Amino acid sequence: MNEISKKELLERTGISYGQLYRWKRERLIPEEWFVKRSAVTGQETYFPKDQILERIEAIVDLKEDHSLEEIRGVLGSEVEGSLYLVISHNDEPVTFSDDVTVINVTSLSDLVAKITTQKGDN
Amino acid sequence: MQKTDFDGILSIAGGTYEHLTIDGICNCSGNLSAQILEIAGILNCDKNLDAGTFDCDGIANIKGNMRTERIDVDGYLNVGRKLTSSKLEANEIRCRGIITCLGSGEINADLIDAEGYINASEIVGEKVIIKSQTSILMKWLASRFSKVGTIEATTIELTEVTAKVVNGHDIMIGENCVIDKLDCSGRLVIHPTATIKEITGDHVRVTS
Numbered sequence: 001m002n003e004i005s006k007k008e009l010l011e012r013t014g015i016s017y018g019q020l021y022r023w024k025r026e027r028l029i030p031e032e033w034f035v036k037r038s039a040v041t042g043q044e045t046y047f048p049k050d051q052i053l054e055r056i057e058a059i060v061d062l063k064e065d066h067s068l069e070e071i072r073g074v075l076g077s078e079v080e081g082s083l084y085l086v087i088s089h090n091d092e093p094v095t096f097s098d099d100v101t102v103i104n105v106t107s108l109s110d111l112v113a114k115i116t117t118q119k120g121d122n
Numbered sequence: 123m124q125k126t127d128f129d130g131i132l133s134i135a136g137g138t139y140e141h142l143t144i145d146g147i148c149n150c151s152g153n154l155s156a157q158i159l160e161i162a163g164i165l166n167c168d169k170n171l172d173a174g175t176f177d178c179d180g181i182a183n184i185k186g187n188m189r190t191e192r193i194d195v196d197g198y199l200n201v202g203r204k205l206t207s208s209k210l211e212a213n214e215i216r217c218r219g220i221i222t223c224l225g226s227g228e229i230n231a232d233l234i235d236a237e238g239y240i241n242a243s244e245i246v247g248e249k250v251i252i253k254s255q256t257s258i259l260m261k262w263l264a265s266r267f268s269k270v271g272t273i274e275a276t277t278i279e280l281t282e283v284t285a286k287v288v289n290g291h292d293i294m295i296g297e298n299c300v301i302d303k304l305d306c307s308g309r310l311v312i313h314p315t316a317t318i319k320e321i322t323g324d325h326v327r328v329t330s
Binding site: 016 | 211232248277287291
């Protein structure tokens with residue numbers, strides 16, 4: 001994997017230690033991207049290069065007009081969103097009648113449970 | 123805001139509170155959450171603690187992770203347990219007592235301002251100030267509590283701190299500090315009584 005050290009990252013992007021760790025604390029940068037590894041100089045932290053550079057560029061662009069909480073939503077780490085399903089039967093798309101039922105689900109298992117319940121009701 | 127007072131000795135399974143005050147001894151086996159948490163007695167929490175404001179004049183032992191907006195410690199706060207990796211996260215930490223983060227624990231805050239002692243594997247943030255107190259009691263405690271693995275912040279000010287690695291932009295190393303490796307990219311001030319084994323980085327040295 002193409003990696004970049006923490007020191008090189010700060011020099012290249014111009015962000016400070018404080019910004020890097022605030023964004024980590026605010027879950028804008030995933031913790032698993034901070035990879036600690038032994039080095040000649042002691043312990044070094046490395047990041048997946050393309051991902052971290054892209055993420056920092058996005059945060060720097062967005063932070064001018066948005067709060068960190070809004071940025072977290074834009075970046076998708078804690079977004080409440082919609083689940084779109086394409087349902088088919090024998091490889092043919094199912095045609096819905098006008099009385100399509102809208103159900104709100106919180107997870108895939110919740111979806112399965114609600115579909116099973118509705119099927120049972122019919 | 124509803125205020126809840128815990129006096130005496132009690133055990134709870136966890137829960138969410140608005141304003142919780144602990145004057146006695148509270149043992150909590152689950153996650154605990156409060157907008158305001160004040161401890162004058164003893165809190166033992168086996169899981170995670172989430173609080174808006176955390177004020178500890180007594181003893182708090184949080185075995186999981188701790189996440190707050192503001193921490194004020196005049197007593198003793200421990201986060202994590204040995205051989206684990208726990209986190210203490212806050213916007214602001216002020217410590218006039220003792221904070222320890224056991225295991226490979228990380229303290230992450232915008233501002234860490236300590237005139238007591240902090241012991242952690244890693245302290246990171248925007249501004250880290252640790253100035254150990256000089257009372258006889260605190261001097262005795264310092265031999266056990268004032269060691270830090272790595273400190274990384276934009277601005278760092280240390281007095282009587284032992285650390286393996288210190289990385290920052292503007293760094294002031296005060297009296298009696300012992301640092302193995304220091305990397306500075308801005309302004310560096312070192313007190314004559316401090317010991318630093320290795321200094322790197324493109325910095326400007328300023329005489330104290």
